[in-house]
Amino acid sequence: MPTELPNERALRTPGSMELDPSGGEGVAINETRKLIASDKVEGTTVFSAAGDELGTVHNFMVDKVSGQVAYVVMSFGGFLGVGESYHPLPWRALRYDRQLGGYVVDIDKSNLEAAPHYGAGEDPFVDDEYGAKVDAYYRTAPTA
């Protein structure tokens, strides 16, 4: 796991979902703006740091009171919902890569496989303690 950010990463705000400005082509106005629509994030492809396609953004878990996005839930594997697994990730673990046209998860694949996840039809967030488990995992297995 790298202890220093690659050079290109220094160009964007840490933990932001802003597009990667390292492409050198100049960034379009609608890519630099401050806000992004939830339905544009949902369904977007998620890649590993190595550029492999992992899955898609399934939804967000939002704090009812504050309106803060607590987790971005990725769906991995499966076909038409059968066999899919859902991995909630802290917002800061994602960045947008303009060249890939999707989000990149800043953790390695083995850490992601071992992370808290659930199957289709399961809804562990019914238990408010589940979020604390996710938080604890990503504190001890920090983003790369």
Added chain:
Amino acid sequence: MPTELPNERALRTPGSMELDPSGGEGVAINETRKLIASDKVEGTTVFSAAGDELGTVHNFMVDKVSGQVAYVVMSFGGFLGVGESYHPLPWRALRYDRQLGGYVVDIDKSNLEAAPHYGAGEDPFVDDEYGAKVDAYYRTAPTA
């Protein structure tokens, strides 16, 4: 515009999207939890304070860096996307009503009609100043 909250409103956290606990039937576990899924909010019916059906939740506008939901966008009117108008609202302006089975907008209809809105195919959030206009409107036309 009432200057005091109705009695039932004192039971929920101000500005929260938690379900209204005033129904007296006891609140199910999955309705009291802290987090809500974005795709459960999207598409949910929105009612006026008087109980009239206004439209649905279209999407959220999320701050890319912080992950804070800045606005919940309502879609009103129209059919199959033709003639629809989109009204961004501060998160705090919505509450969930368990008996209606949808969100209630805590502003009156004339204030809502005069509020910043846009049509299908328009995307005023391209301009970062648009959010400031929305904020200014709801500061001077406070939620009921």
